[in-house]
Amino acid sequence: MENKKILTVGIAAYNASTTLTHTLKSLLLSEILNKIEVIIVNDGSTDDTQKIAEKYVLKYPHTVRLINKKNGGHGSVINKLIQTANTPYLKLVDADDTVEKKGFVSLINCLENCQADVVLSPFYLANLKNNKKIEKGYLINNKKNFEDNKICVFKDYYKKLDPALHSITYKTELLRKSDFKVDEHCFYEDTEYALYYFLYAKSILMLDKPVYCYWIGNDGQSVNIENRLNRRNQALNIVLNMISFYENNKENMDRYKKIFYMNHISALIGFSYELLMALPSEKIAKSESKKFDTKVRKISPEIYQYFGNGDMGGRKIAKIIKLFRITNWNGYFIVYKALNSSMVNRIKMV
Template sequence: MSKILTIGVAAYNAESTISNTIESLLVPEIMDKVEILIINDGSTDGTRKIIEKYKERYPKTVRVINKSNGGHGSVINKTISLAKGKYMKMVDADDTLEEIGYVDLVNILQSETVDAVLSPYFTANIISKEKSLHGYLLNDEKIFYDKRKVKFNDYYKKIKPTLHSITYRTAILRDSKWRVDEKCFYEDTQYSLYYWLDINSILLLSKPIYCYWLGNENQSVNIKNRLVRRQQAISVVLNLVNFFDSEKANMSMQKITFFKSEIDGYTTFIYKLLMALSDEKKAKKETKIYDTYLKQNSIVLYSGLGNYGTSKKLARLIKILRKTSWHGYYIVYKLLNKKIIKQITV
């Protein structure tokens, strides 16, 4: 039987969580319609042994690819090239899927052809197990639609896609010339955006499918790790800026508006991240370097900072600092540093 959905599982040194993830994907009702494609990204612990056992037990459902370490982005790119399902969804090896929404998704996609599916998702604390529901609309509006098929041009001002909310039609990914960055973190932002360049039809669902587990100090979104890896985050965002700059001439006005809004949110976040550094001199120096690069690569996003996305207050302050040759930066830093750290702490 042809597969409806490929679940790409990114696995690196995940021996303590990978079984829980895979078990959430092995729902008997839909196993014959699903391909679970586990990419072992050069793990050095017991991950490979665990996933090989699942491959042996479920040979018609589970596929395992063992490769050298290339980072989360390399797993996404590999999954795009190997997926057999008509649709594709990525899952990290420390997250899970919600059975009701997952089953519903697969059954619905049997008779639907759309470019992308958006669904709500949970974030959950690994210690307290407390869950919080998130939406796929701007400002995290928890307004969900049950099997509503819409056109991108009618919803481009409303949607807020993330890796956890998106299911793509595989052909959209495979036919795109864009691939996410490898050997780095935070490239899921690229995965969440690049492919909307070719998306015209969207299916909106009401049931949560993904559960994103937080609270592990080793996670890339932990603030300490964000700061240590900030150059990777900057590189990913600047490549998004370059993507927009290279493609905007061929975009419709709706696509331009959508990408401006989304990428503006990420470009502004970098200013916030740098202001969370403990060394104010280093924060100022790196902010000026980043700001210069942004100006050189996309005057549209540079001059329009904060006009399209979030963090408008911070964006206004950045624009004032530009006009004063960054005099007064330390005052702004002292006012916002602790508040920003609190905002971005996961």
């Protein structure tokens, strides 16, 4: 008798013919095949992504499904997967990333007896050029950056949580009941996915084994600094969306959720100013920073005033921006000249 499947792994695949096989091989482990479903969403690829996916559907008909759709961006894939997942839990894996066998099997075994709204696990940041792996956690102000198989309530960790798409496994029911949709046809919407759905999350299972392996070093990735700068308007819009999300939902938040969201949004705002300060033109950097600052104030005077008071860093840039606000942005050129190089290096490291 086939065991009940517990986890849906959703794969966002766009022109992923060179990496999809590697991703699938890491997932399709014999010891857990009957416990997972893998949904490959082919987001309008023009290469052999569909053909590769079809081979795996034929080979693993009880585990692998393929959905072909018009290109709508990573966010559209996330929204589609939330609608179509057939198991209690959903984890997203990009078609150029992999999972770690030990951590992945352990995750699935834990999920079989899990009722938590969110499951968090460490992940690896791995470099394609030298295969070096760095372990990343999901907590701040914590020596290990993760906990050892611990169930907690949100209010006990609201100031420590630092979730990312790579560390998150959501309860599918939570995603559907929340009824939020992340932005489509844009990049950096993973920030929305990592934060929106915590609004109604109460219980969290924290694991200690890395599950996800996030491969970086590809010049075409959205986190590449040139791409970040070229797509900065999309990144800034995501931050503005997060501010609007807070304003639209703060009446449904207790004080723990309010502080959680204000801290994260404050950090996102700070990174936005740093990103703009990494631009090669001081004139453009100043102009766009002023416009962004005006939009933040218009959407949420509360967040505008709170900026820099959170526990997630960014206080240095916040002090600078608050001084600019007082002086009508006089002196930006001097600060830009002093910090531009360091901001470029910082963005490269993120």
